[in-house]
Amino acid sequence: VTHAPSPPIALPPKTASSLAPDPPWGPRWSTDSGITVLLEESHAIPLVDVEVVIHSGALHDPLGKEGLARLAARMLRMGTKRLSAEVVDEAIDAMGASLSAEVGHAVTRLHGAVIRRSLPQFLELVGQLVAAPALRTSDLGLVQRETIADLASQRDNDRWLASRAFRKHLFRDHAYGRPTFGSEESIGRVKRVDVARFLERSVVASNVTIGIAGDVTEHDLRPLIERAFSKIPRGTAAPAPLAPPEVAKGRRVLCVDKPERTQTQVYLGTLGARIADPLFYPMLVANTAFGGTFTSRLVREVRSERGWSYAAHARLGADREREAWAVYTHPSMEVALDCIALELRLIQAFVDEGVSEAELAAARDYLVKSHAFDRDTAGKRLEPRLDAEIHRMPASFYTHFAQHVSTVTREAASGAVRARLSHEDLSIVLVASASQIADGLTKLPGVRQVEVVPFDRV
Amino acid sequence: MADHASVEARLNGRRSADATRATPPPTEPAARARTAIDRAKLRFVEEIPFGEALRITRWQLGNGLGILILRDPSAPVVSYQTWLRVGSSHERPGKTGQAHLLEHLMFNGTKNHAQGEFDRLLEAAGGETNAATWVDWTYYYENVPASELPLVIRLESDRMANLVLEKSRVKSEKEVVSSERRDRVEDDVEGKVGEVLFATAFGRDHPYGWPTIGWMEDIESFSSADCRDFYRTNYAPNGATLVIVGDVDVEPTLAMIQEHYGALAPSKLDRHPEPAPPRQRTERRRKVSWPTPTPKISVGWHAPGYLSYDHAVLTIIDQLLVGGRSSRLWRELVRERELASEVRMSLAPFRHASLVDLWIAAREGKSIEKCFAIAEKHLQRLQRELVDEEELAKVKNRLELGFVGAMETVNGKADQIGFCETVAHDPQHTFVRLEEYRRVRPEDVRRVAREIFDDRRRTIIDVVPSRRAAARSSANAKPKRPRGGA
Numbered sequence: 001v002t003h004a005p006s007p008p009i010a011l012p013p014k015t016a017s018s019l020a021p022d023p024p025w026g027p028r029w030s031t032d033s034g035i036t037v038l039l040e041e042s043h044a045i046p047l048v049d050v051e052v053v054i055h056s057g058a059l060h061d062p063l064g065k066e067g068l069a070r071l072a073a074r075m076l077r078m079g080t081k082r083l084s085a086e087v088v089d090e091a092i093d094a095m096g097a098s099l100s101a102e103v104g105h106a107v108t109r110l111h112g113a114v115i116r117r118s119l120p121q122f123l124e125l126v127g128q129l130v131a132a133p134a135l136r137t138s139d140l141g142l143v144q145r146e147t148i149a150d151l152a153s154q155r156d157n158d159r160w161l162a163s164r165a166f167r168k169h170l171f172r173d174h175a176y177g178r179p180t181f182g183s184e185e186s187i188g189r190v191k192r193v194d195v196a197r198f199l200e201r202s203v204v205a206s207n208v209t210i211g212i213a214g215d216v217t218e219h220d221l222r223p224l225i226e227r228a229f230s231k232i233p234r235g236t237a238a239p240a241p242l243a244p245p246e247v248a249k250g251r252r253v254l255c256v257d258k259p260e261r262t263q264t265q266v267y268l269g270t271l272g273a274r275i276a277d278p279l280f281y282p283m284l285v286a287n288t289a290f291g292g293t294f295t296s297r298l299v300r301e302v303r304s305e306r307g308w309s310y311a312a313h314a315r316l317g318a319d320r321e322r323e324a325w326a327v328y329t330h331p332s333m334e335v336a337l338d339c340i341a342l343e344l345r346l347i348q349a350f351v352d353e354g355v356s357e358a359e360l361a362a363a364r365d366y367l368v369k370s371h372a373f374d375r376d377t378a379g380k381r382l383e384p385r386l387d388a389e390i391h392r393m394p395a396s397f398y399t400h401f402a403q404h405v406s407t408v409t410r411e412a413a414s415g416a417v418r419a420r421l422s423h424e425d426l427s428i429v430l431v432a433s434a435s436q437i438a439d440g441l442t443k444l445p446g447v448r449q450v451e452v453v454p455f456d457r458v
Numbered sequence: 459m460a461d462h463a464s465v466e467a468r469l470n471g472r473r474s475a476d477a478t479r480a481t482p483p484p485t486e487p488a489a490r491a492r493t494a495i496d497r498a499k500l501r502f503v504e505e506i507p508f509g510e511a512l513r514i515t516r517w518q519l520g521n522g523l524g525i526l527i528l529r530d531p532s533a534p535v536v537s538y539q540t541w542l543r544v545g546s547s548h549e550r551p552g553k554t555g556q557a558h559l560l561e562h563l564m565f566n567g568t569k570n571h572a573q574g575e576f577d578r579l580l581e582a583a584g585g586e587t588n589a590a591t592w593v594d595w596t597y598y599y600e601n602v603p604a605s606e607l608p609l610v611i612r613l614e615s616d617r618m619a620n621l622v623l624e625k626s627r628v629k630s631e632k633e634v635v636s637s638e639r640r641d642r643v644e645d646d647v648e649g650k651v652g653e654v655l656f657a658t659a660f661g662r663d664h665p666y667g668w669p670t671i672g673w674m675e676d677i678e679s680f681s682s683a684d685c686r687d688f689y690r691t692n693y694a695p696n697g698a699t700l701v702i703v704g705d706v707d708v709e710p711t712l713a714m715i716q717e718h719y720g721a722l723a724p725s726k727l728d729r730h731p732e733p734a735p736p737r738q739r740t741e742r743r744r745k746v747s748w749p750t751p752t753p754k755i756s757v758g759w760h761a762p763g764y765l766s767y768d769h770a771v772l773t774i775i776d777q778l779l780v781g782g783r784s785s786r787l788w789r790e791l792v793r794e795r796e797l798a799s800e801v802r803m804s805l806a807p808f809r810h811a812s813l814v815d816l817w818i819a820a821r822e823g824k825s826i827e828k829c830f831a832i833a834e835k836h837l838q839r840l841q842r843e844l845v846d847e848e849e850l851a852k853v854k855n856r857l858e859l860g861f862v863g864a865m866e867t868v869n870g871k872a873d874q875i876g877f878c879e880t881v882a883h884d885p886q887h888t889f890v891r892l893e894e895y896r897r898v899r900p901e902d903v904r905r906v907a908r909e910i911f912d913d914r915r916r917t918i919i920d921v922v923p924s925r926r927a928a929a930r931s932s933a934n935a936k937p938k939r940p941r942g943g944a
Binding site: 042047086089094096097113142146150155263295304305306308309311365370377455 | 749784
C-alpha cells in the first residue's frame with residue numbers, strides 16, 4: 001500500500017549550529033590554600049560526581065618500584081589515623097556513594113559519586129582521606145597482596161595481556177612502557193616510606209584540582225570544599241621529567257604464548273601524537289577515517305568484508321609526549337596471519353596515501369555532530385575542563401572542538417599521518433598459542449624479529 | 459488528556475485525507491485503502507508518570523506498533539530504541555543464536571539502502587547505533603542529535619520491513635558472530651563457565667539453558683532461508699515498541715512515525731509459551747579445565763523471574779554479600795582472610811525464571827573449597843539471623859545510587875523504559891523496583907535466603923587450572939609474600 005505524501009512536518013532546529021563552540025564552562029575558583037575547584041552544575045538528577053585529581057602519577061615511580069603511585073592511591077582508601085579502612089568502607093556504602101582510584105602516568109585520580117543528600121559528609125570524608133591518610137604498614141602489605149592477586153586475575157583476560165605487552169614492547173625502557181600497575185617484583189619492593197614520600201610531595205594544594213559535577217550550586221559548594229579540604233598543605237610539586245620516546249626500528253613481533261587459544265588478540269602500532277601537537281586534530285580526523293567508526297576503512301576490510309574479527313579499531317593516544325597509535329583486532333588462530341598481513345597493507349596505504357575526500361568528510365561529520373554526546377551530562381562537561389588542567393591546554397582546544405575538526409583538510413590529515421606515523425617501525429604484539437603461529441609470524445613482510453614469552457611473564 | 463486526543467485527531471485526519479486523495483488503481487479494492495488507513499491509525503493509550511517530573515505518553519498504531527515517548531529537553535539529543543519481544547528463549551534446539559545473528563544482519567542492506575548505507579548515514583549525522591539480544595528481547599538503538607530524528611525514523615522503519623538477506627552477507631556475518639563467540643566464550647573463562655552453568659542448571663535444551671549467542675555448531679549451520687523466516691515472523695510492527703527519549707516534539711515525531719511505519723503490515727507472531735519451570739532436585743556439578751593460574755568456582759541457584767518481589771529481595775541479598783567493600787562476603791574473603799581475588803554475584807533479569815550466580819576466584823595457593831565454605835557460612839547466617847536495619851539501609855542506599863546513575867542520560871532512561879516495558883509490560887517498572895527495594899524487611903531477606911539457597915537446587919562449576927598453566931604458575935611463585943615494611 002502506498003500513501004500519497006503528507007505535507008511535510010518539519011522538526012524545529014534544536015541547535016543554533018553544530019559548529020558553535022561549547023557553552024561557557026562553569027565556575028572555577030581557588031580555595032584559600034590554593035586548590036583549584038571546577039564546577040559543572042546540573043539539577044536533572046540528585047547525584048553529584050566528585051573528582052579529586054592529584055597532578056602526579058606513575059611517572060614518579062622510581063625504577064624498580066613501578067606501581068608505587070597506584071599503591072599510594074589505594075592507600076588513600078585505607079583510612080585515617082582516626083578511621084580504619086573498615087569504617088571508611090562502611091561509611092561510603094552507607095552514604096549511597098562510591099569511591100575508586102585510578103592512576104595514569106601524569107595523574108592520580110579519585111572518582112566519587114554520591115547521592116545529593118550525602119554530599120557534605122562525603123566531601124568531608126574524602127578530604128580527610130586525601131589530607132591525612134593513615135598509611136599503616138600493615139595496610140600497605142594488605143594492599144600489595146591484593147594488587148598482586150589482581151595482577152594474577154588479570155592474566156585471565158587476554159586483551160589486557162596483549163595491551164600490557166604492547167605498551168612495554170613499543171615504549172621499551174621509556175616511562176610510558178613501565179606498567180602503572182607494576183609487576184609482582186616491583187610491587188613487593190615498595191615500602192611505606194616510598195608511599196609516604198610520594199603523597200607528601202604530591203598532595204599539596206597547587207598540585208590538586210577538584211572537579212564537581214551535578215546537583216549542587218556554587219553557593220552551597222564553596223564552604224563545603226573549603227572546610228573538607230582545608231588540611232591539604234599549601235605548596236607546589238615538581239613535574240616528573242619526561243623525555244620524548246623513540247620508536248625502535250623495523251617491524252618487531254612479540255607473541256605472548258597462552259595455551260588452548262582459539263583466537264588471537266592483536267595490537268599493531270607505533271608512536272602517535274602529543275596532545276599539544278599542532279597536528280593533533282588532523283591526526284584525530286584521519287584516525288577516525290581509518291579505524292574510528294563502524295564504516296571506517298579498517299572495520300570495513302577486517303569485519304564487514306571478511307568477517308575476521310568482531311572488534312576492530314584504531315586508537316590515537318595523546319599525552320605530554322607522543323603516546324601510542326594502535327590498531328586492535330582479535331582474529332581466529334586460523335586467519336590471524338592473513339589478518340595481520342592485511343592490517344600491515346592497510347597501515348602502509350594509510351601512511352603513504354592518507355585518506356580520501358569521502359573518508360575525510362564522513363569522519364569530520366561524525367566527529368562534529370556526535371560531539372553533542374560528549375557534553376550531554378555535567379560529568380561529561382567536567383572532563384575537558386579537568387583535561388585542560390592536567391595537560392595545561394587552553395580552553396579553546398576543547399571548547400572549539402567542532403571548529404578544529406571541521407577545518408581539517410585532506411592535505412592536512414594525510415600530511416599529518418605521513419609526518420607522525422610509520423609503517424616500517426611497528427610493534428606487532430599478539431596473545432596466541434605460539435606453537436600454532438610462531439613460524440608464520442617470521443614470514444610476515446618486513447618482520448625482523450619475533451620474540452615469544454609465556455603469558456604469566458607479562 | 460484533551461491535548462493527546464487532539465493530537466490523535468489531527469494526525470488521523472491527515473492520514474485519512476492523504477489516503478482518500480490517493481485514488482486506488484482499478485484493480486485494487488477499496489478495502490485495501492481502508493486497511494492502509496486502519497494500519498496507520500494512531501491511538502493515544504495513556505500517560506504514565508516517570509518519576510516526579512517526567513511523563514511517558516503511550517501511543518499505538520493500528521498495525522500494532524507500540525510507541526513510548528518521554529520528552530526530556532535537558533540536552534539537544536535523542537535516544538531512539540526499537541524493542542522486539544523476541545529473544546534467544548524463543549528459539550529452538552538446533553537453531554540457537556538465531557535472534558542474535560539476525561540482530562547482526564539488521565545492519566546490512568535493505569531494498570532501499572545499499573549495504574553499509576545505514577551506518578554511513580547515521581555516522582554522518584553524528585549518531586551512535588548498536589543493538590543487543592538477550593533471552594527475552596532484542597533491541598536496537600540510535601543516539602543522535604535531536605535534529606536527526608527524521609533520518610532515524612526513516613532508516614529504522616525501512617529495515618523493519620525491507621531487509622535484504624543475501625547469502626554472502628549471511629555467510630560473512632556468521633564469521634563475525636563466530637569471532638564474537640570466541641572472544642566472549644571460547645577464550646574467556648567467565649564466559650565459558652557462565653555458559654556451562656546455565657546449560658547444566660536449566661538443561662542444554664531448555665530456553666534458558668542455551669546461550670544467547672548460540673552454540674557454535676548452530677551458528678555455523680544457519681542458512682539465509684532460516685534468517686529470512688525468523689525475520690518475517692518476528693520483525694513486524696505488532697512485535698515491537700519504539701522508545702523515544704530526549705529533546706523531541708511529540709506531535710511531529712508521531713506524524714513521522716505514522717508516515718513511515720503506518721504502511722507496514724502486522725505479522726502473525728509466534729506464541730511464546732512460558733518455558734517449563736526448571737526441574738532440579740539434586741545438586742549438579744561440572745569441571746572446566748582452563749589455562750589459569752588460580753582455581754575458581756561458580757555456583758548457581760534457581761531463582762524467580764524478574765517480576766517477582768523475591769527477585770528484588772535477592773538483589774538486596776546480592777548487595778549484602780558482595781556489594782561494595784563493606785559487604786559481608788567480600789570483606790571476609792578478600793580483605794580479612796586474603797583467600798580470594800574476586801567475589802561477585804549476579805542475578806539474571808529474565809522474565810520467567812532466573813539464576814542467582816556466585817563467582818569466586820581464589821588467590822594463588824589458596825583453597826577454593828575453603829572460599830566456598832565461607833560463602834556457605836554466610837548464606838546460612840542469612841537463613842538463620844535477621845539482618846539489622848542499619849545494614850539493610852546501607853545496601854538500599856547503594857542500590858539507590860545505581861538507580862539514579864542509570865537515569866543520567868537519555869539513553870539510560872530509554873534503556874530502563876524499553877527493558878521494563880518488554881519484560882514487565884510497565885515502562886516505569888524501574889520505579890516500582892526501587893519501591894520494592896525500600897519495602898524489603900529483614901524477614902523478607904531471611905525467608906528468601908531459606909527458599910533459594912537450597913543445596914539440592916544448586917549447580918556448581920569448578921574451574922581447575924590446566925596442568926601447563928598451573929606448573930608455570932608454581933615455577934613463578936615468589937618465595938616471600940610482600941607485607942610492606944618501614
